[in-house]
Amino acid sequence: MTIWRLAWRSALRRRRLLVWNVAVPLLLLTPVALSDAAAPHRVAVFGVFLVFFGTFGSTIPAVRDARDGWLDEVLRAGYPAPRWLLERTLAGTAIDAVQLLPVLGVLLWTSGGLRAGPAVLLATLIALWFANLAGPLVAAAVRSLAEAALASAALSLLLLHLAGFFRAPAPGWSEVAAAWNPYAPLWDALRAGVGAPPVDLLAWPRGLLLVLIVTLGAAAFPSVWSRRLRWPRIS
Amino acid sequence: MSRGRSAHGTDGVAAAPATPGAHAGGTPTVPGAREEGTPTVPGALVVAEGLAYTYPDGSPALRGLSLEVRDGERLGLLGPNGSGKSTLLRLLAADVAPGLVRSPGTDGLRDRWLALDRPVFRPWLSGVENAVALLELRGAAPPAARRAAAAWLTRFGLADDAHRPAGSYSSGMRRRLALAVAFGTDARLLLLDEPLAGLDPSGRAVLAAALSERREEGRTTVFSAHDPGFAGAHCDRVAFIVGGRCEVADAPARLLDRVGAGPRVEIRFPESPAPDRAAIGDPPHGVRFAAWSGQAVTLEVEDPRRTLPDALAWILRGGVSVESVDVRQPTLADAFLLLTGHALAKRGE
Numbered sequence: 001m002t003i004w005r006l007a008w009r010s011a012l013r014r015r016r017l018l019v020w021n022v023a024v025p026l027l028l029l030t031p032v033a034l035s036d037a038a039a040p041h042r043v044a045v046f047g048v049f050l051v052f053f054g055t056f057g058s059t060i061p062a063v064r065d066a067r068d069g070w071l072d073e074v075l076r077a078g079y080p081a082p083r084w085l086l087e088r089t090l091a092g093t094a095i096d097a098v099q100l101l102p103v104l105g106v107l108l109w110t111s112g113g114l115r116a117g118p119a120v121l122l123a124t125l126i127a128l129w130f131a132n133l134a135g136p137l138v139a140a141a142v143r144s145l146a147e148a149a150l151a152s153a154a155l156s157l158l159l160l161h162l163a164g165f166f167r168a169p170a171p172g173w174s175e176v177a178a179a180w181n182p183y184a185p186l187w188d189a190l191r192a193g194v195g196a197p198p199v200d201l202l203a204w205p206r207g208l209l210l211v212l213i214v215t216l217g218a219a220a221f222p223s224v225w226s227r228r229l230r231w232p233r234i235s
Numbered sequence: 236m237s238r239g240r241s242a243h244g245t246d247g248v249a250a251a252p253a254t255p256g257a258h259a260g261g262t263p264t265v266p267g268a269r270e271e272g273t274p275t276v277p278g279a280l281v282v283a284e285g286l287a288y289t290y291p292d293g294s295p296a297l298r299g300l301s302l303e304v305r306d307g308e309r310l311g312l313l314g315p316n317g318s319g320k321s322t323l324l325r326l327l328a329a330d331v332a333p334g335l336v337r338s339p340g341t342d343g344l345r346d347r348w349l350a351l352d353r354p355v356f357r358p359w360l361s362g363v364e365n366a367v368a369l370l371e372l373r374g375a376a377p378p379a380a381r382r383a384a385a386a387w388l389t390r391f392g393l394a395d396d397a398h399r400p401a402g403s404y405s406s407g408m409r410r411r412l413a414l415a416v417a418f419g420t421d422a423r424l425l426l427l428d429e430p431l432a433g434l435d436p437s438g439r440a441v442l443a444a445a446l447s448e449r450r451e452e453g454r455t456t457v458f459s460a461h462d463p464g465f466a467g468a469h470c471d472r473v474a475f476i477v478g479g480r481c482e483v484a485d486a487p488a489r490l491l492d493r494v495g496a497g498p499r500v501e502i503r504f505p506e507s508p509a510p511d512r513a514a515i516g517d518p519p520h521g522v523r524f525a526a527w528s529g530q531a532v533t534l535e536v537e538d539p540r541r542t543l544p545d546a547l548a549w550i551l552r553g554g555v556s557v558e559s560v561d562v563r564q565p566t567l568a569d570a571f572l573l574l575t576g577h578a579l580a581k582r583g584e
Contacts, residue, residue, distance in 0.1 A: 002368065002371040002372050003372075005371075006368050009360065009364065009368075010357060010359060013359045013360060013364075013400075014359050068355055069353075069355040070355050070357070072355075073351075073369070073372075074372055076328060076329075076344065076349060077344070077348075077369060078344035078345035078372070078373055079373075
């Protein structure tokens, strides 16, 4: 678990960044939680923020680690690429969740949705896992930080849209896309947290299955993405 | 998780001895010396046969380079910038490199370690945290990694700065940190890219001692350098790399024998057009050969005291002024120039 330990040690060494990562969500989202905006709008703002937080926070460091040669150093040391990916995703998910817990608490407390807390926490973990997993995969497909930011935003917004964050899925393929969406559980749990319908756990398995498939696929075929993250590409 | 084989034990790291030659470990056993797939050159750890590499932009880096790395030797790579030394080291460290045949014991990623010319660290972590992390990534258990990191950081003079963020290190300190990590591994094959860059004299002395100890342990080290003096003093063999090929590889003494033991007179000109070689004609009597290189000519002479006035007059016929004249014994730089036809480095490099 070297990468897991290294991620936590890095997070704790960069205390200013850690404080910012807790404070900024609170500063931006507390007014939204306290506002009289309609529940779907509050859910959409929170959903976009959580997913961007996870995806950008994973993609940008992945690009940096690739470009400065750190990942090449890690893999040349003999550390298996799938293990690096899974430990990094696990650590990123845990660290992001710790940083986002306060603002999620504010949302649930101000909305009277504390009873949905466990579901919101679980759905947030699923969403952050997928976002953190997507980071290195997106980084492998781009050539610069700017492209990474653009691709992360586009991927996140597309998936959020398909999950139903911005409008209810129409019958037909939109419903299928929503059901197989990694962010569908987050949509469902956040809505329950702000007082909309109760959590519908039946809507979760297909989204979870997609997360599992992507995770296993990335771990099973590391050469597809890891070679593109090594710089210079002599490996 | 499997760990790299260690001559000192099974903790995956190398202890830093307090004094040279104080190792308890003996020469490591080489398993399966002549198994199928092993190098065809006896005693070779890795054999490159016609190794070629082209960068993704299409520019060739290696053009059919052939060279063997012998078990337990210190092999120095000398060559001008862009000759392919770093690429060769990277390929020697890579997991897949067509054209390379490795012997058992160096065929796993954890059997070798490459210290890059530009070391990569996490700047927000301290020096010792970076070292421990890299040793752990290589498979060392955390306590063993901490012990090895502390010992080698001390050896390389970083004990007082070990807990400072690596981002605050000078380039020389970063080099020392990279070398501490490299020697802290138990890698059977250690690859060092420009290990002298940024090192002060005390750091060079520590590096020289560490190289010597690895030699006594029977471990193999390959490093690139631009300092023929260091390479000549601390290598068992030196390979001259030019244009992506290995022109010659031999012991330093034998390389010098090849070019003759006569003293050298090096005459340098200012930054102006070099003498017209057609106009000045052949070198005077007493000059065995003349090797031209940019703004200098190196002459092998029989007796500098008798030949120098004639040599200077010969050069001045070319209508140039002379900046400096040095009389010295031959070095590997002279051997490089004579055997490859290229200067080892441009002036100032």
